[in-house]
Amino acid sequence: MKRIAVLASGRGSNFQALIDAIRDGYLNVACAGLVTDNPGAYAIVRAREAGIPVRVIDYSLFSTKEDYEAALFSVMQSLDVDLFVLAGYMRILGPRIVREFSGRIINIHPALLPSFAGLHAQRQALEYGVRVSGCTVHFVDEGMDTGPIIIQACVPVFPGDDEESLSARILEKEHQCLPWAVRIVCEGRFRIEGRRVLVNEGNDTKNIAPGDTAHRPGKDRNPF
Numbered sequence: 001m002k003r004i005a006v007l008a009s010g011r012g013s014n015f016q017a018l019i020d021a022i023r024d025g026y027l028n029v030a031c032a033g034l035v036t037d038n039p040g041a042y043a044i045v046r047a048r049e050a051g052i053p054v055r056v057i058d059y060s061l062f063s064t065k066e067d068y069e070a071a072l073f074s075v076m077q078s079l080d081v082d083l084f085v086l087a088g089y090m091r092i093l094g095p096r097i098v099r100e101f102s103g104r105i106i107n108i109h110p111a112l113l114p115s116f117a118g119l120h121a122q123r124q125a126l127e128y129g130v131r132v133s134g135c136t137v138h139f140v141d142e143g144m145d146t147g148p149i150i151i152q153a154c155v156p157v158f159p160g161d162d163e164e165s166l167s168a169r170i171l172e173k174e175h176q177c178l179p180w181a182v183r184i185v186c187e188g189r190f191r192i193e194g195r196r197v198l199v200n201e202g203n204d205t206k207n208i209a210p211g212d213t214a215h216r217p218g219k220d221r222n223p224f
C-alpha cells in the first residue's frame with residue numbers, strides 16, 4: 001500500500017477530505033503523518049482524531065528559514081512516504097526539498113492556475129472580475145504554483161460573491177479534486193509529457209469535461 005503524508009498549516013479541511021476518503025475506501029493508501037509549521041493548526045486535532053501521527057515544526061522557533069527548511073527536510077525524509085500532499089501548507093518549499101522529492105509532492109490551489117497564483121487567490125479572482133474560477137491540483141516544482149497540472153475543476157463567480165462565498169464554492173470542488181488526484185498519482189495512472197499530465201482515467205471521469213455540472217453524478221467523489 002502506498003504511503004502519503006500531508007503538510008498543512010491551518011484548518012485542514014482538505015486533509016479531512018483525504019482522511020474521509022481513506023476511511024470510505026475510496027483511497028487505498030496509508031496516511032503516515034501530518035506535518036505542520038503551526039502548533040495551533042486545527043489540522044492537528046483532525047490528525048489526532050484519526051490516529052495519524054503529527055510532526056510539528058514550529059516555524060516561529062527557528063531563527064532562519066534555512067534552519068526551518070533543514071528540520072522539515074529531515075522530517076520529510078524520515079516519514080518514508082511515496083507522496084507528500086500540500087493541503088493548505090502556507091509556505092513555499094525550498095529548492096532542496098523540491099529537488100529531493102521531485103515528482104512526489106502535489107499541492108492544491110484555490111484558483112484556475114496559471115491565473116491567481118500565490119496568496120489570496122479567491123480575492124485576486126474577484127478583484128480581477130473573472131466569471132469562472134475553481135481549483136487546481138498540481139505537482140510542485142521550484143516555482144510558485146507553477147508545476148504540471150493534474151486536475152482542475154471550475155465554479156461560477158456570481159455578481160454578489162464576496163471572498164467568503166466564492167471560497168466556500170471552490171472548497172467544495174477542492175474536497176473532490178484532492179482525493180481524486182491522490183488516487184490517480186498513487187495508482188500511477190498518469191505520465192508527464194512536458195507540462196502535460198496525461199491521466200489514464202479508467203472509469204473515473206467518463207470523459208466528462210470538468211465543470212460540466214449537467215453531468216455531475218452527485219454524491220460520488222467524481223469532481224467533474
Ligand code: GRF
Pocket residue numbers: 008010011012013014015087088089108109110171174
Ligand atoms: C484551501 O483553499 C487550499 O486550496 C489553500 O488553502 C486552503 C486550505 O484550506 N491552499 P484547508 O486548510 O484545507 O481547510
